[in-house]
Amino acid sequence: MSNKKIMITGGRGMLGRQITDDFKGDHTIYIADIDDTDITDFNRFLKFTKEINPDIIIHAAAYTRVDGAETDSDFAYKLNALGSKNVAIAAEEVKAKIIYISTDYVFDGVSDKPYNEYDTPNPSSVYGRSKYAGEVFVRENSSDYIIARISWLYGLGGPSFLHTMNRLSVEGVHELKVVNDQIGNPTSTLAVSSKLKSLINLDKDLRGIFHLTCEGSASWYDLAVNFFKLRGLDQKVTPCASSEYPTPAKRPENSQLDKMNLRLNNLDPMPNWEDALKEFIDIEKW
Numbered sequence: 001m002s003n004k005k006i007m008i009t010g011g012r013g014m015l016g017r018q019i020t021d022d023f024k025g026d027h028t029i030y031i032a033d034i035d036d037t038d039i040t041d042f043n044r045f046l047k048f049t050k051e052i053n054p055d056i057i058i059h060a061a062a063y064t065r066v067d068g069a070e071t072d073s074d075f076a077y078k079l080n081a082l083g084s085k086n087v088a089i090a091a092e093e094v095k096a097k098i099i100y101i102s103t104d105y106v107f108d109g110v111s112d113k114p115y116n117e118y119d120t121p122n123p124s125s126v127y128g129r130s131k132y133a134g135e136v137f138v139r140e141n142s143s144d145y146i147i148a149r150i151s152w153l154y155g156l157g158g159p160s161f162l163h164t165m166n167r168l169s170v171e172g173v174h175e176l177k178v179v180n181d182q183i184g185n186p187t188s189t190l191a192v193s194s195k196l197k198s199l200i201n202l203d204k205d206l207r208g209i210f211h212l213t214c215e216g217s218a219s220w221y222d223l224a225v226n227f228f229k230l231r232g233l234d235q236k237v238t239p240c241a242s243s244e245y246p247t248p249a250k251r252p253e254n255s256q257l258d259k260m261n262l263r264l265n266n267l268d269p270m271p272n273w274e275d276a277l278k279e280f281i282d283i284e285k286w
Contacts, residue, residue, distance in 0.1 A: 004200065007032050007054040007096075009039055009087060010061030014155045015101065018189035019058060022197055030054060033061070039083035042090075049090040056200060057091045059084060059138075060101045062131065069126040070248040076130045084134030088141035097144040099196065104151035104184065104213070106132040109252020114217075116260040117149075117209040125249040135209075147209045148196065151255050152223075155189025156284055165224050166286065169235045180221035180239035184255030185213035188276040195270060206265065211257040214273035226274060230281050 004027045010016045011031035020029050030052045032039075037048040039061055049057070062080050063069060069076035084100060091098040105128030106121040123129045138145050154160035168176060195212050218226070221239040228235040242251065259270060271279075 003027055004055040006056045007052055008058045015189045016060045018155050018193040022193045039086050040078050042086045045086050046090045049094055053094050054096050056097045058099045059087045066127045067248045073126045076126055080130035081133035085137035088138045092142050098142050099146045099148055100138045102135055102147050102149045103131050104255040104257055109254045111254055114256035114258035116258040117211055148212045150187055150192055151213050152184045152186045162227055175236045175238055177238050177240045178221040178224045179242045180219045181242050182251055182253055183217050183219055185257055186218055186223045186273040187213045188280045191271050191276045210261045211259045213257045214270050214276045216273045217256050230278055
């Protein structure tokens with residue numbers, strides 16, 4: 001395994017922080033967050049990229065406010081679509097591989113089966129459409145890319161659904177109502193970062209789309225119940241329908257992602273979501 005120069009856009013975000021911590025012992029890490037450069041300013045970002053001349057760009061910067069994107073669509077597309085195009089072009093300019101972090105929201109969630117990497121995206125929200133536009137720009141402008149789709153992400157330091165659940169419980173909320181009709185793959189940044197590191201360290205050169213969510217499925221209600229159980233907290237959690245909490249952006253009812261390309265390339269599977277949750281709870285500083 002050779003030391004590589006790896007630049008991380010969105011490096012101070014929840015996933016970016018985890019990748020930095022996991023990779024820095026084996027690789028040279030450069031952070032490309034908003035305080036360092038601006039992916040929506042092509043000339044500025046290209047200059048920044050050429051100065052670093054990375055081997056790999058992990059593109060984790062994104063507009064992730066799903067509901068906010070419905071009313072702030074211009075900025076969502078500017079960051080998620082145009083910004084990703086700029087990153088892909090810059091990566092190609094310096095001959096770097098780009099790993100674009102994408103999302104389950106590229107699918108509409110109406111299927112009764114998990115979505116694999118060969119299913120046709122059909123996003124139903126501005127957030128999902130802007131992220132899928134980013135995927136298209138990466139494919140069109142880079143000759144060496146991995147699109148890594150993740151979902152239901154939580155990680156050390158948050159912010160995440162689990163951190164919100166913990167805060168509400170600590171604040172003394174007697175009963176937490178959590179939707180039970182959306183199904184997905186709860187996934188920790190620890191698991192994603194570990195898999196990205198293993199993909200980068202492989203001898204063979206992987207390209208294409210890979211789903212990197214944890215194995216097994218759960219509803220948000222299941223996730224909350226397991227979270228409080230593992231934490232040893234006596235918190236009342238009541239299941240409810242999504243219709244009780246209408247949101248500006250439509251959430252996919254089925255966010256399950258099948259990891260077909262990991263299997264086809266004879267790669268180790270992602271960990272089970274329950275095991276990943278326990279690992280996270282054990283090391284998070286609550």
